């Protein structure tokens with residue numbers, strides 16, 4: 397799945413520890429504000445929209461659409477960086493994996509999948525829905 | 531922005547009276563050959579000396595210093611041999627704004643703005659998880675696990691979406707690099723002087739698709755300096771001054787780490803506010819601009835600036851580039867020196883030198899005829915800034 401790529405390890409902080417604990421269990425957690433109701437990315441304690449500290453983790457759908465992407469041709473193996481808009485609203489930087497990079501299009505529906513790092517963390521990445529279900 | 535008071539108080543107050551820079555071509559060759567002509571301070575000092583000569587003033591007249599980001603302020607004062615009564619460490623744009631305010635406020639009278647950077651010989655890393663101060667700019671830390679560790683990746687993703695939304699093509703993108711190479715081929719100071727064609731561009735390899743090799747700025751050592759003073763005083767200097775008629779800045783920093791301002795908004799809200807401020811202060815509009823200098827770490831800055839500052843409507847950059855033109859051959863010439871792509875990567879500092887030379891009429895074969903106003907724009911890292919230079 398990772399084609400021998402070596403990943404830079406994520407650096408969990410007090411604000412994101414739970415998120416990374418979630419991905420290790422195959423759960424995609426999204427931070428949402430109880431005060432204004434909006435979800436945000438990256439996860440924060442203080443809501444970026446209304447400054448409330450009444451934020452909480454909710455189970456995300458792990459689904460979204462490709463807002464834009466780039467194939468990193470400089471690296472071997474190539475990989476696909478993408479900005480994916482989650483169904484919960486926010487857009488996040490990620491990768492598209494298990495796909496034919498040439499066939500990817502903006503707007504494609506994608507679903508979360510997890511790729512293990514050397515230290516055993518699980519990076520949330522996305523894969524095209526059509527291929528994932530095949 | 532429209533409800534805010536737009537001030538014209540700074541219009542025509544300050545001017546650039548002298549410019550100088552290091553020998554970019556020779557130093558580029560030396561560094562590639564394995565030698566290191568100077569460190570960052572040395573490059574800055576050489577540029578400073580030349581800027582003083584260009585202005586025709588003595589070092590003793592300098593009482594303010596703006597030093598660029600790579601060099602410690604105190605040490606730069608020591609190397610230049612000055613004890614200023616005002617100073618700040620800042621990038622080109624914030625430095626110009628601060629210096630003009632300091633002069634206007636009477637905190638000092640003659641400011642040297644000095645930049646030196648040994649980024650090539652020191653192998654400064656602009657990629658990787660700690661690139662460009664990864665700890666300070668959270669995005670690099672957050673996105674590094676996904677291999678998103680460079681500005682190139684950011685601008686590639688931005689360009690792909692811009693193309694999708696507006697119909698802008700790779701061939702349209704090619705026009706920027708090709709025009710700037712035409713310009714640099716007429717510039718004796720430019721590192722890259724060999725002209726390229728649209729076909730050369732399209733045949734070049736991708737780095738981060740859809741960005742080609744030619745969309746990337748150079749990485750080279752060097753220094754730049756300029757001397758700012760009141761416009762009134764500058765008119766008594768050796769050469770014709772480049773007077774600052776308009777300055778504007780607007781920051782889009784909310785959601786900076788999420789990258790929304792750039793990837794989703796293409797800087798547009800910031801550019802709109804800056805255009806109102808800077809053009810408003812100068813009392814002109816895009817149609818009055820003789821040439822543009824655009825901060826071009828990547829070529830994609832150019833179409834975004836054309837649209838964002840009102841040279842054409844949103845989504846019309848491709849048509850503007852094709853029908854009006856952005857080269858010295860026709861239309862509004864953009865980056866008449868070759869810019870960061872082809873002249874020298876001096877992080878916006880060399881664009882000021884070119885603006886001043888165009889206003890003075892010193893540019894020889896690349897001179898824009900009857901150059902009345904030059905618009906410099908810089909849209910990077912969440913900040914949009916502009917300066918309007920004129921007579």
Ligand SMILES: [Zn+2]
Pocket residue numbers: 429430431432433434443444445446447448
């Ligand atoms: Zn909220």
